[in-house]
Amino acid sequence: MKVLMVCSGGMSSTIVVKAIRVEAEKQGFPIDIKAVGTSEFEDEVKLGYDLVLVAPQIRHRLNVFKKQAEGLNVPIEVIIPMGYTPVGAPKALEQIKKYQK
Amino acid sequence: MTAFFEWLEKYLLPPMTKLSEQRHLRAIRDGIISTIPMIIVGSFFMIIAFPPVPSWAAAVKPYVGKILLPYRLTMGIMALYAAFGIGYSLAKSYKLNELSGGSLAVVAFLLTNLPVAVSKPDLGYVLPLANLGGSGMFVAIIMSIFAVEVLRFAKEKNLTIKMPEGVPECVSSSFAALIPAAIIITTVFLVRVVANFDIQQFIMNLFKPLVYAGNTLGGVLVPTILITLLWSCGIHGDSIVGTVARPIWLTLLDANTKAYASGAAVLPNIAPEPFFQWFIWIGGSGATIGLVILMVFSKSKYLKDIGRASLLPGICNINEPVIFGAPIMLNPLFMIPFILGPVVECLIAYGAMYFNIVARPCILAPWTLPAPIGAYIATGGDWKAIVLVCINFAIATIIYYPFFKAYEKNLLKDEEKNMQAETVSVSK
Numbered sequence: 293m294k295v296l297m298v299c300s301g302g303m304s305s306t307i308v309v310k311a312i313r314v315e316a317e318k319q320g321f322p323i324d325i326k327a328v329g330t331s332e333f334e335d336e337v338k339l340g341y342d343l344v345l346v347a348p349q350i351r352h353r354l355n356v357f358k359k360q361a362e363g364l365n366v367p368i369e370v371i372i373p374m375g376y377t378p379v380g381a382p383k384a385l386e387q388i389k390k391y392q393k
Numbered sequence: 394m395t396a397f398f399e400w401l402e403k404y405l406l407p408p409m410t411k412l413s414e415q416r417h418l419r420a421i422r423d424g425i426i427s428t429i430p431m432i433i434v435g436s437f438f439m440i441i442a443f444p445p446v447p448s449w450a451a452a453v454k455p456y457v458g459k460i461l462l463p464y465r466l467t468m469g470i471m472a473l474y475a476a477f478g479i480g481y482s483l484a485k486s487y488k489l490n491e492l493s494g495g496s497l498a499v500v501a502f503l504l505t506n507l508p509v510a511v512s513k514p515d516l517g518y519v520l521p522l523a524n525l526g527g528s529g530m531f532v533a534i535i536m537s538i539f540a541v542e543v544l545r546f547a548k549e550k551n552l553t554i555k556m557p558e559g560v561p562e563c564v565s566s567s568f569a570a571l572i573p574a575a576i577i578i579t580t581v582f583l584v585r586v587v588a589n590f591d592i593q594q595f596i597m598n599l600f601k602p603l604v605y606a607g608n609t610l611g612g613v614l615v616p617t618i619l620i621t622l623l624w625s626c627g628i629h630g631d632s633i634v635g636t637v638a639r640p641i642w643l644t645l646l647d648a649n650t651k652a653y654a655s656g657a658a659v660l661p662n663i664a665p666e667p668f669f670q671w672f673i674w675i676g677g678s679g680a681t682i683g684l685v686i687l688m689v690f691s692k693s694k695y696l697k698d699i700g701r702a703s704l705l706p707g708i709c710n711i712n713e714p715v716i717f718g719a720p721i722m723l724n725p726l727f728m729i730p731f732i733l734g735p736v737v738e739c740l741i742a743y744g745a746m747y748f749n750i751v752a753r754p755c756i757l758a759p760w761t762l763p764a765p766i767g768a769y770i771a772t773g774g775d776w777k778a779i780v781l782v783c784i785n786f787a788i789a790t791i792i793y794y795p796f797f798k799a800y801e802k803n804l805l806k807d808e809e810k811n812m813q814a815e816t817v818s819v820s821k
Contacts, residue, residue, distance in 0.1 A: 300632045303761070304713035307706055331423055348717060349629035352410035373627055377718035378702035 295325040299347035302329030311381035334360040344368040394725035413633040422636040424478030435467025436756040445774025472529035476502040479537035493570040498537035504581040505592040527647020531600040547573040607641040621732040627722035642666040649755040660753040663746045667754035671768035672742035677712025679731040683790025693804040709761040734789035
């Protein structure tokens with residue numbers, strides 16, 4: 293499953309993405325997850341993803357992201373705040389699994 | 394307290410986020426951010442030109458002029474780079490040709506300058522660099538917006554030269570910018586040269602009060618409080634407030650760097666962005682590193698886990714893990730020290746620089762450096778900056794302490810209850 297996570301500069305999301313990868317491996321869940329900053333989002337999302345997760349601190353940009361991904365038919369959701377920490381990776385993964393095809 | 398958060402969500406967030414998502418402001422933000430790598434690297438040459446060790450400084454002194462050239466052609470002309478970035482971003486948001494947007498913005502900005510003929514030695518026409526730097530930032534902003542709006546207007550009104558079918562797209566799109574380019578160049582030429590109206594001075598004067606205000610104590614406290622209020626609601630405060638404040642911060646920084654390069658003992662401004670980055674946001678917005686360290690030694694397992702996971706990112710000033718993990722977001726207990734700590738830090742740091750006890754910042758260092766190192770570099774190597782960081786760190790930690798203890802007590806109660814519940818269910 294291909295997941296894109298977007299935060300402001302791509303820094304904090306990288307930390308969370310790392311933790312999610314570790315958790316997914318532990319659970320044996322195949323995941324290909326990448327973190328980008330806001331400015332890279334528009335080009336990156338066109339490469340084809342199954343799910344976009346938006347960091348909670350930029351949730352006010354959700355509509356901008358939705359517009360940028362218009363026509364791509366990819367679900368975009370704000371990640372639950374408590375899932376946006378290295379410790380919260382199980383919660384984040386739970387949220388991701390809901391979109392499993 | 395919940396009512397207060399509701400009030401914030403209802404009245405503070407919508408206008409602030411809406412403002413930061415405004416198309417032109419967004420283009421300004423993205424355009425200016427694209428110049429940051431040049432400013433960071435360029436300002437680093439300051440350290441080479443003026444090393445903090447006196448014997449080294451004496452050794453490089455004959456070469457200072459040459460060493461500072463990379464600074465002069467990066468940070469020294471940052472408005473030129475910003476013009477391209479803003480024009481590019483704004484054109485992109487309108488789904489116009491980005492490169493046309495960028496280069497038209499540069500043209501509009503450059504035309505507000507008057508090249509000077511230098512005959513001895515014969516250099517031909519020379520473009521003075523003075524107004525291409527931070528002082529020209531607002532000129533770059535206004536001229537870029539003007540250029541891209543003309544481009545958009547021309548496209549909407551179909552004022553383009555149509556190319557026959559079969560002409561490659563890159564050729565036809567360069568012709569598409571022909572009429573807008575003609576409008577922009579002629580207009581700026583008529584105003585600047587024919588009417589002899591100094592566009593730069595006019596725009597600079599217009600924004601002078603804003604730049605001045607940004608350097609006052611109030612101008613330091615307002616962004617600090619807004620940023621921490623926004624983060625308390627879990628919204629990226631810096632990115633929103635920075636959208637409006639960064640051009641001001643860069644203008645203030647540039648004036649300091651210029652003064653530093655010319656050997657001034659006291660720099661003109663206190664409050665460029667490094668002031669906030671190194672002396673206020675120690676460990677991230679809200680000065681959370683002290684709280685993280687308290688958490689590492691907590692008796693509560695949950696706080697300890699979050700504290701450990703947040704420690705390394707925190708040293709690099711990334712604090713989303715603790716903001717969303719502890720959580721600080723929407724947590725009435727932590728909201729008070731999260732705002733109060735930085736406010737007190739501001740008062741101390743502003744005072745220390747106002748009375749010239751600590752050097753004022755003139756170098757932009759990467760924001761992921763640990764605060765004492767960043768502060769040392771940013772002030773051009775003043776060891777007292779490290780002391781100031783330590784004092785502010787200690788004060789923020791003390792302010793967090795009682796609130797941390799109260800929160801820990803609550804969590805310990807819950808954890809104990811859960812343990813008991815688990816033991817009961819196991820023994821069943």
